[in-house]
Amino acid sequence: MKLSSAYAHALSRCAWILVFSALFLCVTAMTVQGQTFPSKPIRIVVPFPPGGSTDLLARRIGERLATVWGQPVIVENRAGAGGTVGADYVAKANPDGYTLLMGVTGSNAISAALYPKLPYNVLKDFSPISMVVSSPLVLVKNGNVKAGNLKELVVLAKAKPGHFSYGSPGNGTSMHLTGEMFELSTGIAMVHIPYRGSAGALTDLMGGQIDTMFGDFLVVMPQIQAGKIQALAVTSKKRHPMLPEVPTVSASGFPGFEALSWQGFFAPAGTSQDVIAKLSTEINNTLKSPEIQEYFGSRGFIIEGNSPSEFKSFIEAEVLKWTRIVKESGAKPD
Structure with a gap:
C-alpha cells in the first residue's frame, strides 16, 4: 500500500522526535550519573603484586579519595x-x-609496541584521567668502571664495543628500553643482561658482574647514598632535586634524551566525561595535599596531576616514542 506524502512526512517526523528524545535521555542520564558519582565502592586495579610503588600510590591516594567521597x-x-x-x-x-x-609506562605505552597480539588497544580502550607521578631513571655504575661522567663512559664503550653491560628488571621493561634508547642515541654497543626484577640487577651491579644499569630512584638511591654505586646521569629533561649534582643525559651531550617512569589513572573507554572530569578533579586535589607531596616527593617521585586531555596527548607521544625505539632496536619481550 502506498503511503500519502503527508502520512510519510508525519512518520519521518515522529522517527526524528524519537531519536532526539533518546539522545536527550542519554545525555541527561550521563549528567545525572556525573552528579551522583560515586554512589558505591570504587575499585583501583593495580597490575602488579602488592608492595611495589604502583600499589603504594594506589593505596595512599585511594585512602584520601575514600575520605572525600564517603565511599x-x-x-x-x-x-x-x-x-x-x-x-x-x-x-x-x-x-x-x-x-x-x-x-x-609499560602497560599503557610500551606494551603497544612490544606485544603484537596485545588484547587491548592502549589508545582506544581507555579514558585517561590524570597522570599521578613521574620519575626519571638513574644511570648508575660500579667502581670498576673508570668513568667520572657520562661522556667518559661513552668514550670507553665506543673503544670497546660489546665490552660493557647494563642490567634491567627484564626484557621489555622501561629500564631495558631506556638502555636501548641510550645505545641508539650515543652510537655505542652494550650487552643487555635481563633479570627477574631490579633486586638481582642491583646486587650484580654492586658485585661487579654487570657494569651499569638504569634504575628507579627508589631502588638505587640507598646504594648511591651509601657510596656503593655512582650516579652518572638522570633521564629527565631537568636535574632531579634529590640528585642536584647529577646532570641529565640530555645536557651531557645528547640533546632531547628523555625517558620517564610514570603512573596514572585510567577508566575504560566510554566512561561518561562528567565522571572522568569528577575523577580527575578529585585525584588532582588529592595530589596537592601536603602529606601526599611530602610522602612521594621524599621517595624521588615528581608529583604531576594534569587534565584528561593533557594526559591523553602525553600518552600518544609516549606510544610514538617507544614504538620507534622498539622498531629500531629490535627489542623483544620475555
Whole structure:
C-alpha cells in the first residue's frame, strides 16, 4: 500500500522526535550519573603484586579519595605479563567509573609496541584521567668502571664495543628500553643482561658482574647514598632535586634524551566525561595535599596531576616514542 506524502512526512517526523528524545535521555542520564558519582565502592586495579610503588600510590591516594567521597576505595592487585593482565581487565570492565586502572609506562605505552597480539588497544580502550607521578631513571655504575661522567663512559664503550653491560628488571621493561634508547642515541654497543626484577640487577651491579644499569630512584638511591654505586646521569629533561649534582643525559651531550617512569589513572573507554572530569578533579586535589607531596616527593617521585586531555596527548607521544625505539632496536619481550 502506498503511503500519502503527508502520512510519510508525519512518520519521518515522529522517527526524528524519537531519536532526539533518546539522545536527550542519554545525555541527561550521563549528567545525572556525573552528579551522583560515586554512589558505591570504587575499585583501583593495580597490575602488579602488592608492595611495589604502583600499589603504594594506589593505596595512599585511594585512602584520601575514600575520605572525600564517603565511599570505600578498594585496591585490587591483578599482576602478570608486565602489567598487561590488569590493564586488559580494566579495558573490558563496565565503563561506569567504578573500575579504574593505575597504569604505568609499560602497560599503557610500551606494551603497544612490544606485544603484537596485545588484547587491548592502549589508545582506544581507555579514558585517561590524570597522570599521578613521574620519575626519571638513574644511570648508575660500579667502581670498576673508570668513568667520572657520562661522556667518559661513552668514550670507553665506543673503544670497546660489546665490552660493557647494563642490567634491567627484564626484557621489555622501561629500564631495558631506556638502555636501548641510550645505545641508539650515543652510537655505542652494550650487552643487555635481563633479570627477574631490579633486586638481582642491583646486587650484580654492586658485585661487579654487570657494569651499569638504569634504575628507579627508589631502588638505587640507598646504594648511591651509601657510596656503593655512582650516579652518572638522570633521564629527565631537568636535574632531579634529590640528585642536584647529577646532570641529565640530555645536557651531557645528547640533546632531547628523555625517558620517564610514570603512573596514572585510567577508566575504560566510554566512561561518561562528567565522571572522568569528577575523577580527575578529585585525584588532582588529592595530589596537592601536603602529606601526599611530602610522602612521594621524599621517595624521588615528581608529583604531576594534569587534565584528561593533557594526559591523553602525553600518552600518544609516549606510544610514538617507544614504538620507534622498539622498531629500531629490535627489542623483544620475555
